[in-house]
Amino acid sequence: MYRCCNVKRFLIMLLCDLIAVGLLMLLFQSSLFRTEGVSDPANQGVSLPVLMYHSVFSGRHSDYVIPPEVLESDLQYLSAKGYQAVLVSDLIRYVYHGTPLPEKPVMITFDDGYYNNLEQCLPLLEKYDMCAVISVVGSYIVNQAEQDSHVTAYSYLTFPEIRTLLDSGRIEIGNHTYDLHSHAHRQGCGILPEESESAYRELLRSDLEQLQSLLASQVQIRPVVFTYPFGYxxxxxxxxxxxxxxxxxxxxxxxLNWITRDPDCLYGLGRYNRPYGITTEQYMQKALKGS
Structure with missing residues (x-):
């Protein structure tokens, strides 16, 4: 009888242990244990912070203009903390083909296609072995870049300069609309209150295709990433x-973004704008940890 009780007690304790282990495994796989920039070893997903920059030059600074030394401080911080920059193409390979991402991935993006992204930013990306996504606006290239080029403060990239960026192997180009980057008439590429859905969809398709076709003919690419103007x-x-x-x-x-094997996770990626006037540590605390 005594021996039987011991066996029962042993079996009960073993069952409790198995239940506890199972609960811990479930918790580990849940979002409660998703840590900053760490890949899930069970292929459950990867935490991805995305940083958003615009113009980079020494002069007037704002929420969308920072000096080169601030960008360098940010890149130095990322490098020291073990982050590795990735492109949208890297995410696509992970999602569709299972190609591993770095243990601590980060995506660096620049909006609008400023000339200083080539002049000021590319050397810093090379220095810290980083890469970035630059989203360009077609009408800026066609109507402004060639006529008013190579001014660090406000010029936009020309097609030859975009080709130079692509040839560096560190830059991926995104579509930021051909001519819908404006607050004047509509909110970016948003639909107007009086506009029918069919008319809107035709307008948007025509605009995006205009830039896709231009990039295909001028620099032999068709971007696979679209960047919403003003985030609308x-x-x-x-x-x-x-x-x-x-x-x-x-x-x-x-x-923050959670990149899984589901292709839908790549649509609507969140980003943290990099304003002037805060330290690298303050910005990274927010952007890398979502705090």
């Missing part, structure tokens, strides 16, 4: 963007 996302834009072959979209929602 409207429901009616989503089927157009997907049907045109864009595999990822960038917004201005300030949130």
């Amino acid at each position: 996302v409207c429901r009616e834009s989503i089927p157009v963007i997907r049907s045109m072959g864009f595999l990822a979209t960038l917004t201005c929602y300030e949130e």
Whole structure:
């Protein structure tokens, strides 16, 4: 009888241990244990912070203009903390083909296609062995870049300069619309209140294709990432963007991203804008940890 009780006690304790281990495994796989910039060993996903920059030059500074020394401080910080920059193409390979991402990935993005992204930013990316996504606006290239070029403060990239960036192997180009980057008439590429969905979708498709075709003819690429102007996302834009072959979209929602094997995770990626006037540590505390 005594021996039987011991066996029962042993079996009960073993069962409790197994249940405890199972609960710990479930917790480990949950979002409670998702840590900053760490890949899940069970292929459950990867935490991805995305940083958003615009113009970089020494002069007038704002929420969208920072001096080169601030960018260098940020890149130095990332490098020292073990972060490795990735491109949208790296995310696509992870999602669709299972190609591993770095243990601590980060994505660096620049919006609008300023000339200083070549002059000021590329040397710093090379110095710290980083890469970046630059989203360009077609009308800026066609109407402004060639006529008023090589001014660090405000010029935009020309097609030959975009080719130079691509040839560096560190830059991926995104579509930022051909001519819908404006507050004047509509909110970026959003639908107007009086506009029918069919008319809107045709307008958006025509605009995006105009830039896609230009980039294909001038620099032999068709971007797979679309960046919403001013971060404005409207429901009616989503089927157009997907049907045109864009595999990822960038917004201005300030949130961390969780990259899984589900292709839908690449749409609506959040980003943290880099303003002037705060330290690298303050910015990174927010952007890398979502705090």
